[in-house]
Amino acid sequence: MAAAHSLLHLAAPKPLAPSSSSSTHTPLAAAQLRQLPAARRPHRLVASCAGSAHPDLTAFPNPNGLLVAEPAAGAQHSIGVDAVTEAELRENGFRSTRRTKLVCTLGPATCGEAELEALAVGGMNVARLNMCHGDREWHREVIRRVRRLNEDKGFAVAVMMDTEGSEIHMGDLGGAPAAKAEDGEIWTFSVRSFEAPLPELTVHVNYEGFAEDVRVGDDLLVDGGMARFEVIEKLGPDVKCRCTDPGLLLPRANLTFWRDGSVVREKNAMLPTITSKDWIDIDFGIAEGVDFIAVSFVKSAEVINHLKSYIAARSRGSDIAVIAKIESIDSLTNLEEIIRASDGAMVARGDLGAQIPLEQVPSIQQKIVKLCRQLNKPVIVASQLLESMIEYPIPTRAEVADVSEAVNQRADALMLSGESAMGRYPDKALSVLNSVSLRIEKWWREEKRLEALELEDVSSSFSDKVSEEICISAAKMANKLEVDAVFVYTNGGHMASLLSRCRPDCPIFAFTNSTSVRRRLNLQWGLTPFRLSFSDDMESNLNRTFSLLKARGMIKSGDLVIALCDMLQSIQVMNVP
Numbered sequence: 379m380a381a382a383h384s385l386l387h388l389a390a391p392k393p394l395a396p397s398s399s400s401s402t403h404t405p406l407a408a409a410q411l412r413q414l415p416a417a418r419r420p421h422r423l424v425a426s427c428a429g430s431a432h433p434d435l436t437a438f439p440n441p442n443g444l445l446v447a448e449p450a451a452g453a454q455h456s457i458g459v460d461a462v463t464e465a466e467l468r469e470n471g472f473r474s475t476r477r478t479k480l481v482c483t484l485g486p487a488t489c490g491e492a493e494l495e496a497l498a499v500g501g502m503n504v505a506r507l508n509m510c511h512g513d514r515e516w517h518r519e520v521i522r523r524v525r526r527l528n529e530d531k532g533f534a535v536a537v538m539m540d541t542e543g544s545e546i547h548m549g550d551l552g553g554a555p556a557a558k559a560e561d562g563e564i565w566t567f568s569v570r571s572f573e574a575p576l577p578e579l580t581v582h583v584n585y586e587g588f589a590e591d592v593r594v595g596d597d598l599l600v601d602g603g604m605a606r607f608e609v610i611e612k613l614g615p616d617v618k619c620r621c622t623d624p625g626l627l628l629p630r631a632n633l634t635f636w637r638d639g640s641v642v643r644e645k646n647a648m649l650p651t652i653t654s655k656d657w658i659d660i661d662f663g664i665a666e667g668v669d670f671i672a673v674s675f676v677k678s679a680e681v682i683n684h685l686k687s688y689i690a691a692r693s694r695g696s697d698i699a700v701i702a703k704i705e706s707i708d709s710l711t712n713l714e715e716i717i718r719a720s721d722g723a724m725v726a727r728g729d730l731g732a733q734i735p736l737e738q739v740p741s742i743q744q745k746i747v748k749l750c751r752q753l754n755k756p757v758i759v760a761s762q763l764l765e766s767m768i769e770y771p772i773p774t775r776a777e778v779a780d781v782s783e784a785v786n787q788r789a790d791a792l793m794l795s796g797e798s799a800m801g802r803y804p805d806k807a808l809s810v811l812n813s814v815s816l817r818i819e820k821w822w823r824e825e826k827r828l829e830a831l832e833l834e835d836v837s838s839s840f841s842d843k844v845s846e847e848i849c850i851s852a853a854k855m856a857n858k859l860e861v862d863a864v865f866v867y868t869n870g871g872h873m874a875s876l877l878s879r880c881r882p883d884c885p886i887f888a889f890t891n892s893t894s895v896r897r898r899l900n901l902q903w904g905l906t907p908f909r910l911s912f913s914d915d916m917e918s919n920l921n922r923t924f925s926l927l928k929a930r931g932m933i934k935s936g937d938l939v940i941a942l943c944d945m946l947q948s949i950q951v952m953n954v955p
């Protein structure tokens with residue numbers, strides 16, 4: 379008999395599921411159970427005890443000491459966990475795991491196999507590909523490298539494709555890495571296309587209506603103010619501008635024009651959020667099986683709904699999550715409906731800061747992070763977190779404070795852009811995010827900072843409400859009983875995300891049958907996702923999990939865990955036997 383502490387079992391009866399603990403349970407039985415109308419799934423509290431370990435269970439020995447791949451054959455006896463988590467748990471125990479997730483934009487500095495592996499080892503949870511840059515062949519090769527890395531080394535790095543969108547930006551500078559605009563210089567911004575090399579003091583603008591929309595006297599800002607020009611003359615497709623704030627022009631830098639103190643959105647406000655080029659990229663992303671698509675310059679919920687139905691029709695079975703980038707004035711106006719429609723959001727502070735006064739960005743960030751948590755959607759804080767580390771090996775104090783604030787707001791994820799895509803110190807930047815996250819999270823727990831945030835009800839169906847209440851109770855119990863971990867057995871990941879939303883003190887181990895759900899859960903706060911074949915027989919699931927994790931040294935006898943299961947909607951508290 380296992381040393382069951384106590385076992386509260388809020389369980390549905392199991393008329394559809396065989397009661398044996400052998401591995402003959404099929405996911406189908408579980409699926410049938412889930413499909414029972416909520417009203418026919420009575421919940422009752424029963425007390426029972428966890429049984430002893432199943433004698434047939436054999437844990438797969440760790441093949442190479444550190445890195446673990448899932449063997450294809452006998453997969454039902456294996457557990458998919460990444461090497462870094464495993465090593466971390468073994469060395470430092472549960473409390474050491476980082477709860478805040480890390481997204482790295484890949485680029486020339488990090489597209490090689492060795493560099494990718496270094497990022498994965500350094501804690502990258504999600505790799506972002508920005509479709510503004512690079513060609514499709516480059517992106518295809520990089521996605522495949524990430525996938526290979528996952529397969530060969532046991533990582534679960536998810537891939538996020540970020541659309542280009544219809545922002546106004548400069549062209550490529552004819553291949554030059556940058557150009558310097560000096561005070562008083564007259565530059566030509568033109569919608570004409572040029573053969574490289576470009577004429578002197580000339581840049582191409584991607585938006586056809588640019589020369590029509592601007593007026594003499596407007597301010598033209600590059601990257602929200604990296605350099606500033608004043609429009610002095612319009613000559614057909616060419617717009618002559620005088621540099622009023624010197625600065626560096628980078629390839630494809632974003633452009634905004636301002637009149638009377640606010641950003642001008644004339645016809646460009648009518649441009650489609652998803653351009654024809656974006657649709658081709660999205661088809662490419664679906665074909666390559668990306669895990670997330672981040673949509674740039676979202677203006678309304680409609681575009682998110684449209685993309686979601688497109689994905690559902692195009693990619694049967696696979697489930698690509700859609701992330702709304704909040705980076706325009708329209709997205710702020712329609713914030714709540716956009717977030718409700720999406721599977722997550724990104725506070726894209728780069729463009730946001732070019733569209734609204736900079737001093738408004740921090741409070742808006744906080745508002746978006748809070749709203750996402752209320753609505754149970756993962757949220758990423760992005761752009762310029764460690765900007766100085768593009769060039770320098772250590773961050774500024776202000777950058778560390780900014781990262782700390784995002785962690786303190788309990789955002790799901792932090793993102794690196796140029797720091798990892800083309801900076802000199804991608805690994806160091808990632809390690810700063812890692813160590814600052816760990817420190818602030820520890821401080822949260824040590825200070826026992828009581829949650830100021832009252833979570834409002836988020837579920838609508840009865841069944842979801844039950845799951846939500848179970849998760850809230852589990853998180854509360856986990857904190858009060860100081861348990862070592864919460865285990866959640868989840869098919870589609872919903873119960874895992876409801877638990878993550880509660881931001882409990884201990885890590886959440888999320889076990890799922892699906893490798894794609896496992897990768898997707900990697901974006902959410904506090905979740906350590908594992909791939910595990912499980913049935914709707916919790917006793918056997920738990921015993922298998924315990925023996926597999928114990929064999930790897932990831933848990934030990936006596937550890938206190940709370941276990942939840944989304945199919946059974948059950949909750950149990952027990953010591954690891």
Ligand SMILES: Nc1ncnc2c1ncn2[C@@H]1O[C@H](COP(=O)(O)OP(=O)(O)O)[C@@H](O)[C@H]1O
Nearest residue numbers: 483484485486508510511512728795796799800
């Ligand atoms: N796929 C890529 N190929 C080449 N350079 C890239 C790529 N992705 C990103 N970069 C570089 O990293 C910088 C920062 O990335 P990101 O923040 O995603 O783009 P942006 O600056 O266009 O908003 C880019 O300006 C670009 O110089």
Ligand SMILES: C=C(OP(=O)(O)O)C(=O)O
Nearest residue numbers: 705726727728729760761
């Ligand atoms: C993340 C952002 O988007 P992108 O890098 O695609 O401009 C941003 O604007 O902050």
Ligand SMILES: [K+]
Nearest residue numbers: 540541542674
């Ligand atoms: K983009």
Ligand SMILES: [Mg+2]
Nearest residue numbers: 705726728729
């Ligand atoms: Mg942007």
